[in-house]
Amino acid sequence: MTAEQYLAARLRQALAEDPRTTELGVRVTVRGDHVLLSGDVASPERRAEMEAVIHDVAPELTVLDDVKVVPSEAPVGREELR
Amino acid sequence: MIRIAAVGDVHLGEDARGRLRPALEQLGDRADVLLLAGDLTRHGTVSEARVVADEFGGLPVPVVAVLGNHDHHDDKPDEVTAVLRDAGITVLEGETATIGVDGRTLGVAGVKGFGGGFAGKCGSAFGEPEMKAFIRHTTDIADSLRIALDSLDTDVKVALTHYSPVPDTLRGEPPEIYPFLGSYLLGEAIDATETHLAVHGHAHFGNEQGMTPGGVRVRNVAQPVIRSAYTVYCVEPAVVEV
Numbered sequence A: 001m002t003a004e005q006y007l008a009a010r011l012r013q014a015l016a017e018d019p020r021t022t023e024l025g026v027r028v029t030v031r032g033d034h035v036l037l038s039g040d041v042a043s044p045e046r047r048a049e050m051e052a053v054i055h056d057v058a059p060e061l062t063v064l065d066d067v068k069v070v071p072s073e074a075p076v077g078r079e080e081l082r
Numbered sequence B: 001m002i003r004i005a006a007v008g009d010v011h012l013g014e015d016a017r018g019r020l021r022p023a024l025e026q027l028g029d030r031a032d033v034l035l036l037a038g039d040l041t042r043h044g045t046v047s048e049a050r051v052v053a054d055e056f057g058g059l060p061v062p063v064v065a066v067l068g069n070h071d072h073h074d075d076k077p078d079e080v081t082a083v084l085r086d087a088g089i090t091v092l093e094g095e096t097a098t099i100g101v102d103g104r105t106l107g108v109a110g111v112k113g114f115g116g117g118f119a120g121k122c123g124s125a126f127g128e129p130e131m132k133a134f135i136r137h138t139t140d141i142a143d144s145l146r147i148a149l150d151s152l153d154t155d156v157k158v159a160l161t162h163y164s165p166v167p168d169t170l171r172g173e174p175p176e177i178y179p180f181l182g183s184y185l186l187g188e189a190i191d192a193t194e195t196h197l198a199v200h201g202h203a204h205f206g207n208e209q210g211m212t213p214g215g216v217r218v219r220n221v222a223q224p225v226i227r228s229a230y231t232v233y234c235v236e237p238a239v240v241e242v
């Protein structure tokens, strides 16, 4: 593994285990000075919390945040199983 | 026709209070039951369980849930379960729920499930005590799922789990972590019991549709997968009856 991969693993672990986030459903990709976050969370506040945890572990990285708040509207249509 | 609404991995906390409720208000027109496939909270705390209870309590249809790994994180699964039950939500762990719909019956057997992996690529109860404990947890849960499904004598039988019974619905997750996402032992229990549908969550990057080796439909209803407040599956008892 490269240093970037170890760093990404450490950041992923921090997001999973830090009580502020406990987020396992977010992808973490490190490229040079940038860390890309992607996936879905349940509220807008959780994006800021994740950025704070990343900053604590790796303050030198610039965070690119592609995380979305998961849609919570009623579904369109339904599936008929036969 | 029995209309089964389902969602998992809503991961509610105080910050997400009320987000699903507007979509749930019309549920009575669209479904006969709502299944919750675990990871209802973020940390498994009692205060988060109260948010879940407020979100899914008092709905016009019965609500049947299993807990997920996040709901165990604070080591208070019994307290979390009690808060949900107080709100009228049925919480299953090796138990069943039976719901009458227009003279027909829907049976739901629920367990959290656990990891271990899928046939040919899985762990076994061998070696260190930690490994044996890991696999035995899966084996025990799969056994209780099989017993619960077996005990149901309903027109339609549904297996509700948090972890996946098949690898099909995990596509999109890294293959290296499949052993942490589910176990073929759950699928084996489903195939042994004339079950009509299996619903699970846990794999946020997985995909919705899959099938057991025995041909039972599997649906991953993790909210990031279905991308809505819930989704609805319609099962026609007359068609699926053998």
Ligand SMILES: [Fe+2]
Residues within 6 Å of the ligand: A025, B009, B011, B039, B068, B070, B202, B203, B204
């Ligand atoms: Fe989850």
Ligand SMILES: [Fe+2]
Residues within 6 Å of the ligand: B039, B068, B069, B070, B162, B201, B202, B203
């Ligand atoms: Fe989970």
